[in-house]
Amino acid sequence: xxxxxxxxxxxxxxxxxxxxxxxxxxxxxxxxxxxxxxxxxxxxxxxxxxxxxxxxxxxxxxxxxxxxxxxxxxxxxxxxxxxxxxxxxxxxxxxxxxxxxxxxxxxxxxxxxxxxxxxxxxxxxxxxxxxxxxxxxxxxxxxxxxxxxxxxxxxxxxxxxxxxxxxxxxxxxxxxxxxxxxxxxxxxxxxxxxxxxxxxxxxxxxxxxxxxxxxxxxxxxxxxxxxxxxxxxxxxxxxxxxxxxxxxxxxxxxxxxxxxxxxxxxxxxxxxxxxxxxxxxxxxxxxxxxxxxxxxxxxxxxxxxxxxxxxxxxxxxxxxxxxxxxxxxxxxxxxxxxxxxxxxxxxxxxxxxxxxxxxxxxxxxxxxxxxxxxxxxxxxxxxxxxxxxxxxxxxxxxxxxxxxxxxxx
Numbered sequence: 475x476x477x478x479x480x481x482x483x484x485x486x487x488x489x490x491x492x493x494x495x496x497x498x499x500x501x502x503x504x505x506x507x508x509x510x511x512x513x514x515x516x517x518x519x520x521x522x523x524x525x526x527x528x529x530x531x532x533x534x535x536x537x538x539x540x541x542x543x544x545x546x547x548x549x550x551x552x553x554x555x556x557x558x559x560x561x562x563x564x565x566x567x568x569x570x571x572x573x574x575x576x577x578x579x580x581x582x583x584x585x586x587x588x589x590x591x592x593x594x595x596x597x598x599x600x601x602x603x604x605x606x607x608x609x610x611x612x613x614x615x616x617x618x619x620x621x622x623x624x625x626x627x628x629x630x631x632x633x634x635x636x637x638x639x640x641x642x643x644x645x646x647x648x649x650x651x652x653x654x655x656x657x658x659x660x661x662x663x664x665x666x667x668x669x670x671x672x673x674x675x676x677x678x679x680x681x682x683x684x685x686x687x688x689x690x691x692x693x694x695x696x697x698x699x700x701x702x703x704x705x706x707x708x709x710x711x712x713x714x715x716x717x718x719x720x721x722x723x724x725x726x727x728x729x730x731x732x733x734x735x736x737x738x739x740x741x742x743x744x745x746x747x748x749x750x751x752x753x754x755x756x757x758x759x760x761x762x763x764x765x766x767x768x769x770x771x772x773x774x775x776x777x778x779x780x781x782x783x784x785x786x787x788x789x790x791x792x793x794x795x796x797x798x799x800x801x802x803x804x805x806x807x808x809x810x811x812x813x814x815x816x817x818x819x820x821x822x823x824x825x826x827x828x829x830x831x832x833x834x835x836x837x838x839x840x841x842x843x844x845x846x847x848x849x850x851x852x853x854x855x856x857x858x859x860x861x862x863x864x865x866x867x868x869x870x871x872x873x874x875x876x877x878x879x880x881x882x883x
Contacts, residue, residue: 483589486608498829505861508829510648510804511852513779516772517719518764525758529751537751543738545571545726546753552761553726557710562697567731570738573748575678575713575725579606581740582639582674582709587612592637596624598807598836598845600648600676603641612638614838621798623647623654626661633669639709640666640673644692645680646803649836649847653801656689663695666707676711681769683802684777693728704730714756716804717769722752776804782855783848783862790866797848804851807833810844813874817843822868828861 498504529537544550550566558564572578579602587593589611595603597616604614615632618625624642633640642662644654654662666673675692693710706729713725727737741747759765783806787797797808810816816832823829833845850858 483609483611486611488605488608498824501827503827504824505828505853505857505864507848507850507853507858507861508831509852510849512716512720512772512804513775513851516768516775518759518768521759521764521768522719522755525755526751529754529758533754537754539750541747541750541753543742543747544734545569545748546750546757549753549757549760550726552757553712553728556760557691557693557728559694559697562694562703562706564703564728568703568728568734570727570729570734570741571748571753572725572727572741573745574715574720574723575676575711576602576606577741577744578711578725578727579603579676581727581737581744583607583610583612584740585737586638592635594629594632594637594640594671595838596642596647597838598649598833598842599641599838600643601831601835603676604836604838616837616839619647619650619652621652623652623658624662626658626665629662630665630669633665633671636669637671640671641676642673642692643676643678644689645677646682646800646805648679648803649805649831649833650807651798651800651803651805652807653686653689659689659692659695663692663707667696670707673708674711675708678711678713678716679803680712681717682773682776682804684773684780686801704732706730709733714759717772718756718759718765722749722755724748724752724756773802776802776851779850779853779855779858780806782858783850786859786862786866790863792866792869795869804849806848806850808846808848809833810846810869811874812844814844814869814872816846819846819865819868819872823865826864826868828864830865 547566549571550569553569554564554566583606587607587610590613592613592615594615594617597618615637617628617632623644644659646653673692677691691710693708696706696708709727709729711727714722784799794811795808797806800806817834820830820832831847833842833847836842853861
């Protein structure tokens, strides 16, 4: 009865490899490096409780009522202030509050992608973006990455046919953990403006830096003394999920007012508005200064966990494997020797009570069979050591490894 009534676009919908893995990782004693989950130990439970009580006492009726689709005005204004610069003056009209930045990706697809529309993405790239845009029939032009992020010198050839946009995660990219260098950021903006192709800057991890110097967002590099917010070629995506709590589901988009207004129209048909109480919680956390201090504590915790995973990889993984060394974020990207299928490895790893995400899930047009994404934020250093040790031992037992390590006769 139902099968033949699905819309044609549902043929492009696929379940997320990460979401599917979460059912497995909820099993007892499974060490999970799979989901991009913040550490629950850093959630400000007591502080959120106090703020909720304050909000309900002082402004409870508004907090529990419908709100404007664009979002809670004080929060929008605060975000606009936070991301303004000497060259770029933003107002609340440049900001749309979304139900997590994942909704922002879906709204972009809904507004801009017709079936067959080409968009430029990094290879590999964030699986959630692919999942959002596949449903709208997007086609992907891919640009490879290295340890300095997108290989921007290969970008120009992808812009000749005027794709819909360039999608980039400049800071601690998901899944690779790499950061786009300053020179490449500048060149990316030059090319985007020359070919008049917009840029979607997805920055969920930018504030989670543990080492190295912060780099300016593409949003600011694109702004010059004669660029107004209405001419901005960037749509910037941010979220409170990684620095406050993902359960709040509060994210935001920054862009030209006319585009934000159109995105708000698209959002109206989805959820009317993001939960008002949750927006008010985020606003109170941000305006009080608590959030910035809280982020320092998160970074201290995650630095320890990243270092623990890097040390464990050096100790337990074969020397023929390689991995990224991120300056922040949540992920390490490991590349195994050619011939090893990380999907097949995962099925064996689960039997050893350890999980990760096979890298092929992050490739829009195929590839990455010998890669894997490892999340370090959601496991303690002790569990990180144990989990990587299990994976390392498993790798050593694979017949493919024996072939790789055996001498050539």
